[in-house]
Amino acid sequence: MTDSLISSAYTQALEVIGSVEPRIADATRQELADQRGSLKLIASENYASPAVLLTMGTWFSDKYAEGTVGHRFYAGCQNVDTVESLAAEHARELFGAPYAYVQPHSGIDANLVAFWSILANKVETPALEKHQAKNVNELSEADWEELRHELGNQRLLGMSLDAGGHLTHGFRPNISGKMFHQQQYGTDPETGLLDYDAVAAKAREFRPLVLVAGYSAYPRRVNFAKMREIADEVGAVLMVDMAHFAGLVAGKVFTGDEDPVPHAHLVTTTTHKSLRGPRGGMVLAQEEFAADVDRGCPMVLGGPLSHVMAAKAVALAEARHSSFRAYAQQIADNAQSLAAGFLERDARLVTGGTDNHLVLLDVSTFGLTGRQAESALLDAGVVTNRNSIPADPNGAWYTSGIRLGTPALTTRGFGHDEFDKVAELIVDVLSNTEAGTTKAGGPSKASYTLADGVADRVKAQSAELLDKHPLYPGLVLG
Numbered sequence: 001m002t003d004s005l006i007s008s009a010y011t012q013a014l015e016v017i018g019s020v021e022p023r024i025a026d027a028t029r030q031e032l033a034d035q036r037g038s039l040k041l042i043a044s045e046n047y048a049s050p051a052v053l054l055t056m057g058t059w060f061s062d063k064y065a066e067g068t069v070g071h072r073f074y075a076g077c078q079n080v081d082t083v084e085s086l087a088a089e090h091a092r093e094l095f096g097a098p099y100a101y102v103q104p105h106s107g108i109d110a111n112l113v114a115f116w117s118i119l120a121n122k123v124e125t126p127a128l129e130k131h132q133a134k135n136v137n138e139l140s141e142a143d144w145e146e147l148r149h150e151l152g153n154q155r156l157l158g159m160s161l162d163a164g165g166h167l168t169h170g171f172r173p174n175i176s177g178k179m180f181h182q183q184q185y186g187t188d189p190e191t192g193l194l195d196y197d198a199v200a201a202k203a204r205e206f207r208p209l210v211l212v213a214g215y216s217a218y219p220r221r222v223n224f225a226k227m228r229e230i231a232d233e234v235g236a237v238l239m240v241d242m243a244h245f246a247g248l249v250a251g252k253v254f255t256g257d258e259d260p261v262p263h264a265h266l267v268t269t270t271t272h273k274s275l276r277g278p279r280g281g282m283v284l285a286q287e288e289f290a291a292d293v294d295r296g297c298p299m300v301l302g303g304p305l306s307h308v309m310a311a312k313a314v315a316l317a318e319a320r321h322s323s324f325r326a327y328a329q330q331i332a333d334n335a336q337s338l339a340a341g342f343l344e345r346d347a348r349l350v351t352g353g354t355d356n357h358l359v360l361l362d363v364s365t366f367g368l369t370g371r372q373a374e375s376a377l378l379d380a381g382v383v384t385n386r387n388s389i390p391a392d393p394n395g396a397w398y399t400s401g402i403r404l405g406t407p408a409l410t411t412r413g414f415g416h417d418e419f420d421k422v423a424e425l426i427v428d429v430l431s432n433t434e435a436g437t438t439k440a441g442g443p444s445k446a447s448y449t450l451a452d453g454v455a456d457r458v459k460a461q462s463a464e465l466l467d468k469h470p471l472y473p474g475l476v477l478g
């Protein structure tokens with residue numbers, strides 16, 4: 001697609017939008033300017049291609065299509081069928097998965113679909129026997145009353161939030177921690193690394209129905225073959241949430257034991273992180289779960305977002321291109337450069353480094369909480385998010401860590417030298433930030449002071465990097 005086509009597509013679209021609600025057109029322009037002008041290091045974000053973004057802005061948004069391909073609850077879904085079939089085909093081919101369900105609207109939705117499909121597939125209950133129903137999809141209202149109690153006692157073992165797991169892996173405030181009787185595994189207190197023997201011991205004792213692997217803030221690779229051995233030994237279903245690293249799987253950076261697809265019964269993902277697609281989710285499944293996964297809508301999902309499924313098909317087609325492998329490898333190489341840049345400057349990283357797409361920086365060595373560090377960095381145009389570290393004394397709100405990811409800036413073309421400079425700029429900000437005090441004079445976990453001139457200095461140096469690697473080069477809004 002040529003630059004002038006993209007420029008004129010967006011210029012005209014914004015004119016149409018602006019003629020109805022100019023403030024939305026203005027905010028859209030401003031968002032582009034803000035994203036162009038800041039160092040985006042949020043590990044779960046990226047920049048989708050213009051083709052992916054444009055695909056989301058069409059009349060597919062207007063169509064209802066509950067059901068599955070060829071089996072819809074609405075008439076006139078022939079084009080949605082084309083879109084959904086293509087997205088699923090690309091997903092199966094790209095990941096080598098027997099089955100792909102591309103309807104989930106988000107990662108949490110994808111996980112809910114997977115959980116319900118496991119319950120539907122594996123749970124035999126007195127309620128089912130009593131009513132001689134074949135599975136949970138055939139229960140009456142009265143059966144559900146009884147079943148809710150029983151399903152609540154099913155066991156799930158997932159990675160704890162402070163070790164890098166996700167809310168949906170059994171964290172108490174999430175529905176996954178309420179519908180399942182859950183326990184969590186952590187990481188080794190000394191090394192910060194996953195201890196497979198400890199996970200196995202916990203699984204033997206707890207005997208979960210579901211073993212969840214995957215993470216959103218663990219800076220290392222996982223051996224999914226070992227996780228499957230553990231699941232098999234205790235008769236659990238292995239569900240892997242690869243939302244963060246789907247791009248590294250697609251790009252063949254994670255292969256063999258590190259590729260979850262051949263090892264897990266179910267793999268869930270988002271499509272907008274390292275995979276660089278539209279905001280949405282997806283479930284890959286072994287055949288035995290396919291029929292239950294297909295009941296995701298209406299079991300736990302609203303009608304599919306056909307315009308987003310179309311954009312998933314476009315993004316997955318992009319990820320099947322050989323250039324995506326180079327991109328994925330560069331994400332991992334850049335994370336190494338970023339980690340090395342911090343270590344050379346005496347910063348402390350959880351696990352001492354990284355071998356995926358993210359780095360978890362312990363900011364307590366700068367005398368700061370994660371919240372103070374996140375805010376000071378934002379003042380200097382560096383967009384990150386605060387994150388708990390293992391055994392975090394500051395809890396999940398203030399935290400002691402900053403999570404940094406390389407997928408977005410790698411899309412802009414950043415390489416080793418740029419990421420080394422990013423580490424330098426971050427250390428500059430954090431070493432020039434002082435924790436504040438509360439009104440009563442005690443230490444504050446939120447307030448801070450960034451020394452005069454630092455924000456401007458860092459912004460000026462960031463601008464040099466950002467100008468060298470423009471976001472959507474050639475896209476000029478008229």
Ligand code: DSN
Pocket residue numbers: 043044107166216
């Ligand atoms: N919010 C995503 C992340 O930042 O990792 C996960 O849900």
